Amino acid sequence: MTTTSRTAVQVGDRTIEIRELEVPPLAAGEVLVRIEGCGMCGSDLESYRGAIVKAGLSQYPHVPGHEPVGRILSIPDDVAAVWGVEEGTRIAVEPFVPCGVCDRCLGGEYRLCRNRFIYSCTPTTRGSGLWGGFSEYMVLRPNSVVHRVPEHISIQDAVLFNPFGAGFEWAYKAAGTQVGDAVLVLGPGQRGLASVVAAREAGAEKIIVTGTKRDVHKLAVASAFGATDTIVVDDEDTVGRVMELTEGRGADRVIDVTSQATQPVLDAVAAARPGGTIVIAGLKDAVPIPGFVTDQLVFKDLVMRGALGVSSWSFAQAIRVIGSGTYPLDLMHTHTFGLDDLEHAHAVLAGEVPGEDAIHVTVTL
Amino acid sequence: MTTTSRTAVQVGDRTIEIRELEVPPLAAGEVLVRIEGCGMCGSDLESYRGAIVKAGLSQYPHVPGHEPVGRILSIPDDVAAVWGVEEGTRIAVEPFVPCGVCDRCLGGEYRLCRNRFIYSCTPTTRGSGLWGGFSEYMVLRPNSVVHRVPEHISIQDAVLFNPFGAGFEWAYKAAGTQVGDAVLVLGPGQRGLASVVAAREAGAEKIIVTGTKRDVHKLAVASAFGATDTIVVDDEDTVGRVMELTEGRGADRVIDVTSQATQPVLDAVAAARPGGTIVIAGLKDAVPIPGFVTDQLVFKDLVMRGALGVSSWSFAQAIRVIGSGTYPLDLMHTHTFGLDDLEHAHAVLAGEVPGEDAIHVTVTL
């Protein structure tokens, strides 16, 4: 039986074609998945604009989409046993496929795997080519990392496994957040909101979120998710306000999930308490941080760390918490599009469509 | 071309046959290794006597030998790339083959892998059957964990990668040993001596090793490896002596690598300093510890942990330190046998052959 797949193929910067591709016979150990939906986030925008190819991390053509949720159509028995799944299981797929045997994989840092394969940026010329989530069908390699997704979770909620995984990884694990902490989240986007949820699950006493005037709808969602305070950075003195809210102590943990802005890095250093931890997760387009003074790290005994990728543990927490129904996740779901609207979806998420205040966008297949 | 392999096959308790087996065609991803030598330790003795099969962890027939070093004869290109080796590379093979995708593997605890395959106790009825190190040829699965072994290391030293890996894992990582610590090693066998080396590399100030009167030759090796003090437990009050040597403070870390004895567990609790750490790595044949009082863990705020298996990092350190030439490892190498003497080798290692004071035994192929 020949199956065909309606699949988005990115063929150049800002150019995606919807093609009807043949699903080829699977190689040994491979798994076929019928995708149900795929989330979109800021890195989809960067990829769409060509940043991934420019950085030498991918080539055209390739199938984008790195936040896929779908259902297993066929799977070899031995892979099913190891994954703990079967045909018909609904799964979320992690973007990185680890080799499993390099020193980093064996040391528990498979996000840094020396031989990793990445869904959404592997060219179609390799194997089946169906290596991305904006596609009816996706092919998985046997050492993929997948998570069961309970049936009661809507597809819009389900694809949040990706940003929420990042929230747990960055605002909890990387930050070392403890019960009773004051957590400052710089940036109220998907990952900022996910950080609020993670900090709340971790028992933080204060969760302070910053945004600009354009972000007030996002700050409202942050409050609904459990942020204790919000700061509009255009109107308020961020550091002064954090000091006030923490009675002069400063924030125990600061999570910077703003992209492109450099001021938040300086704010992070100024607003952290002595001995505190700063997690930088937002990328700044390789721009240096003007005014960054390491002496302040020294005098305040600060830890500043970059955070790349998400561990399996964090993805698992994300799915568990999403499924718990504790948070009004609906508030994040501003848009759902079909594959045909993919280019428009990018524009909406980018804030390029007047009147559309996107927070989270789902593409359904 | 058909290759045959002279291979030890354990067919029952205490019964090993040397057979000439055909090396079958390799399955996808498999690697063929010409074994050069394989070390022996206490768990070989237990396996030989039938403990592994009795515990339901294996079945007869199977090829024993879990400390193999050899040279790669054939390897698929993709596996070679991931392992970072080529045909002809001399390697040491870890006993556990992890699945790479279960929560424990992904969390860096692949020693606890839910789907692990174990060399030396997988039956010959599965695949090639050549799953052990007491064999001219051994077949490796593609997700095996292997380490390059420098050519200048003798085979007797090379096979020490296994007990020395345990030394780093138990006396350093599991114990949390720090620069300046007083480390008490209970038991002067292969793993006790390896613990001395690990503690020394970690900058311990005092390394105290215990043994019985029958162990005086082993205690002498411990001293040559850097133990600062030795205690003959038949003649001396172990705990009193540790307190004296540590000026009443007690040991920061205690490593129990005695097998079957239960008194060392009580000694460990008594000799540890308040706030110290005890690592139990020696098995006691499932015998309870008479007189074990948890109140002492409470009053002394002690951590007591069991330690199972060895991480890749520790195996890598072992090979590095073995290759450095820092330690007079020759002192450990009491016996080298060929495959035909395998049953005798077990008897010698077990101390059942009068006049033979074995410490470490190598089987060469």
Added chain:
Amino acid sequence: MTTTSRTAVQVGDRTIEIRELEVPPLAAGEVLVRIEGCGMCGSDLESYRGAIVKAGLSQYPHVPGHEPVGRILSIPDDVAAVWGVEEGTRIAVEPFVPCGVCDRCLGGEYRLCRNRFIYSCTPTTRGSGLWGGFSEYMVLRPNSVVHRVPEHISIQDAVLFNPFGAGFEWAYKAAGTQVGDAVLVLGPGQRGLASVVAAREAGAEKIIVTGTKRDVHKLAVASAFGATDTIVVDDEDTVGRVMELTEGRGADRVIDVTSQATQPVLDAVAAARPGGTIVIAGLKDAVPIPGFVTDQLVFKDLVMRGALGVSSWSFAQAIRVIGSGTYPLDLMHTHTFGLDDLEHAHAVLAGEVPGEDAIHVTVTL
């Protein structure tokens, strides 16, 4: 001006006299506190029966009471500045007074201070003698550790700072409890209930509490505080039930706060997941644990630790959470007595008074 203090003085095993003592002039740096109330827990019972003196940790006569809350009447300026308080501040007083300069204090383990002074078991022959909380007035040394107690907290809630501090120390810090964990709390007394609260604040997914048939009222409080499941150990198979509730995985963290019982230690080992952590905080009257097999620690790669005392951080969390009003703490407050009823209070707490099902007892001054 001469002040007198109505004070409980323990003069022998099970013998407390209420005396009118003169408050002597304070020594340099000392602080005078008017006690408002003092909590009672299991260690008060042990002390009352003579265990502390028998263990050589105290002598008669002394003023018992180690969970005091009161108001500062007089304090030297330099001490006030360091403590961050003033006359009139309502405070909770930690039981241990650290020296501040021994290696353990400087290493952050002041619970193990080599020179510590302990309120509630220092004889009246030393200095003012007013070293306990069952007294109108109490004298504090300048290096005491105190915490502000918000005015809106009832005295019954306030004195819970002590058991709740233990909950955070044992069920969170010592256990290393993480978001999403399954936490098993063995024993539903004050410290068990406090452990439920701490585990809940830490984001545990499952909190399972055990008790006997006599504890059903306590198990009900555990449920009200957020326990997801309770087990009546007389009726149910504890380990089997934990396995069922955790889908065969076992508990990530086990907290044993049972006193005297030894079976919970075996249950802890059996119910913990591979790689899990067991915290033993309940004392067993120095009785050995029959059937304790260290091999199980090894095969399961378990950490078992004793936990002694409580850190300042944990006491601070306790007061914060008590003040938050999140938990129906009233359910714990079964009895409040005056100083004249102190002997009766011990009997009630000990369960020796028919019809009185005590959980937590407060003595008001």
Added chain:
Amino acid sequence: MTTTSRTAVQVGDRTIEIRELEVPPLAAGEVLVRIEGCGMCGSDLESYRGAIVKAGLSQYPHVPGHEPVGRILSIPDDVAAVWGVEEGTRIAVEPFVPCGVCDRCLGGEYRLCRNRFIYSCTPTTRGSGLWGGFSEYMVLRPNSVVHRVPEHISIQDAVLFNPFGAGFEWAYKAAGTQVGDAVLVLGPGQRGLASVVAAREAGAEKIIVTGTKRDVHKLAVASAFGATDTIVVDDEDTVGRVMELTEGRGADRVIDVTSQATQPVLDAVAAARPGGTIVIAGLKDAVPIPGFVTDQLVFKDLVMRGALGVSSWSFAQAIRVIGSGTYPLDLMHTHTFGLDDLEHAHAVLAGEVPGEDAIHVTVTL
């Protein structure tokens, strides 16, 4: 009996007077010490030039000298008991006096004490005024942190307790250095050399030290202390050379102890391995780091931390290792001066005296 003390008093920027001061009667709990010698380091230079007063951390007049070693002349019994010393004990004195009861002290971070008293920068107008080490007599407060100094250690070696304590704190504890690590030390001054010793004690495999052409005598000492490689940054490509020496992996730990230079911060980021740790301990005169790109922290998953001060544990390791005689410390001792030459001593240490290549300078009293 009236005692007088020849004491250096800094009365203004770059102005020190040697005065004959009366030793006043001691206040309660104070300890009198006859100073034997006091080390000098870069922060003495900064203080001498006025940086400490300018920063508002001190006022004139005050007695400088923060690395003192001396002998106890008089001590109250209760303080002697807590310190574990007696009259006549030779001690090294830590610069910070912790309050012992603030949250940071109780959390084991007494370097960040909220109420700390600092020797060498407390004005003479407070109490005895003898709060610095460039003085025959020094007065210590009862909560000072002191360490016994064995009699066999020369005074020049003994005063190294301070920079060597920093070495253990920064290159070991803050960096998390492990056995087998590749450690890059940027800067070959006292603290760089101390970092070499700490890394060596910790079992580092590679220790790479950088310096300028003017530092070649210091790099020679680094090699004598165990550095495996040195890099002259004027002549060589630092990052390229580190990559070469680590076979392309990068350094596991990078310790920046350069002062004022900003390029080392960029080198640290570029030379660290993915997942590595960078410790910034060198101050840069509050100058921003041009070209500092946080994206590199993200892509490499780096931890960068500032390190302020030294823990008691690290000072204790320093004295132990100094006393062990393992390292040819003589190579560091380029100059010893008396109190009358103190201004000259500053000039020599600052490299302002032609022909004098100072590494470490001791002032004897």
